[in-house]
Amino acid sequence: MDQHLHVFMTVAEKHNFSRAAEELHMTQPAVSQYIRILEENLDVRLLERNNQYVHLNKAGEIVYDHAKEIIGLYTRMQNLLDDLTHKANGPLSIGASYTFGEYVLPHIIANMKTRYPEIQPTVTIGNTAEIADFVMHHQLDIGIVEGHFKKEKHLKTEVFAEDDMVVVASTGHPLAKRPGKVTVGDLAAQTWILRELGSGTREAADNVFEQLKIEPETIINFGSTQAIKEAIESGLGVSLLSKWAIQKELRHGDLQIIEVDGLPVARQFSLVTATPYQTKALQVFIELLRQKEWLD
Structure with missing residues (x-):
C-alpha cells in the first residue's frame, strides 16, 4: 500500500500523470493502474481529471495529508531498523x-x-x-x-x-554616537524596523516594548531579518535583533549594539x-x- 500512496502523492504534486510517470521512472499506464487500485481499495474517487491536469478533490486532500504522515512514519521505521546494524x-x-x-x-x-x-x-x-x-x-x-x-x-x-536580543543601529546613527546608555524616551522616538507579526523575533520585540513601556511612534515591517539589517545599515531606523544574527555585521563594524537599561533580554x-x-x-x-x- 505504501507504493500506491507514493505514486498517488507524486501525481497530486505534479498535477499530471505523464510528469508523475517520468518522476517515478514508470509508464503512464502503470501510474494510472496504481491510482485506480488505490481508489478501489478506498472506495472513493481521489482525483478530478481534465485533458491536461489532475487535481485533488476533498477526499484526495484528506488522503494526501495522511499519506505524507504514513510514509514519513514508514521511512522512520525503516531507518530505525537499519540503525540496529549500521552507524x-x-x-x-x-x-x-x-x-x-x-x-x-x-x-x-x-x-x-x-x-x-x-x-x-x-x-x-x-x-x-x-x-x-x-x-x-x-x-x-x-x-x-x-x-x-x-x-x-x-x-x-x-x-x-538562550539567545540575547539587543537594540541595533548603524554605526552612523545618532544613538550610536551618544555616550552611555540611551533612555526609553529616546527609543520611543525612533523608527523601528521589525519583523512581521507572528514571527518569534517580533514576539520578542513586542515583549521588550511592554517590559520597557515603549510605544514606538513609527514601525516598518520587513519579512526577513536580512532585509531588516540592510535597512538599519542604510540609516532607516533601529531594531531589536538576535546577537546570533548580527555577528558578521558587528565584526565588520556595519552595525552597533545600543546600550539600554533592562537589555539585553534572553529568549x-x-x-x-x-x-x-x-x-x-x-x-x-x-x-x-x-x-x-x-x-x-
Whole structure:
C-alpha cells in the first residue's frame, strides 16, 4: 500500500500523470493502474481529471495529508531498523525557525557532515508554529523553535539554548554616537524596523516594548531579518535583533549594539520531537545541539 500512496502523492504534486510517470521512472499506464487500485481499495474517487491536469478533490486532500504522515512514519521505521546494524547515516529532516535556521544551523550541519558524512540532512525553514506542526505530523524528524506555540501531548520539547536580543543601529546613527546608555524616551522616538507579526523575533520585540513601556511612534515591517539589517545599515531606523544574527555585521563594524537599561533580554530556543524512537542520525544531531560547540 505504501507504493500506491507514493505514486498517488507524486501525481497530486505534479498535477499530471505523464510528469508523475517520468518522476517515478514508470509508464503512464502503470501510474494510472496504481491510482485506480488505490481508489478501489478506498472506495472513493481521489482525483478530478481534465485533458491536461489532475487535481485533488476533498477526499484526495484528506488522503494526501495522511499519506505524507504514513510514509514519513514508514521511512522512520525503516531507518530505525537499519540503525540496529549500521552507524549513523541516512536521511535526517530538520526544521528550524528563521533566526536559528539562517544564522546558526548551517554551521552545525557543516560540523555534523564533517564527522558523519553519511548523514543526509534536509532543512525546512519556517515560523515556530509551522515547524512544530510539521514535527507533530511526522514530516520532520526534529524542530528547533523559539517563542510560544501550541504544545500537543505527544510533542516532546527541551530547552537547549538562550539567545540575547539587543537594540541595533548603524554605526552612523545618532544613538550610536551618544555616550552611555540611551533612555526609553529616546527609543520611543525612533523608527523601528521589525519583523512581521507572528514571527518569534517580533514576539520578542513586542515583549521588550511592554517590559520597557515603549510605544514606538513609527514601525516598518520587513519579512526577513536580512532585509531588516540592510535597512538599519542604510540609516532607516533601529531594531531589536538576535546577537546570533548580527555577528558578521558587528565584526565588520556595519552595525552597533545600543546600550539600554533592562537589555539585553534572553529568549529560549527549544528542540521539538514527536517520537521516543530516534535514529542514530537524529541522536547525533541532538547531541551536537546539546554540546553547544557552535556557541564558541
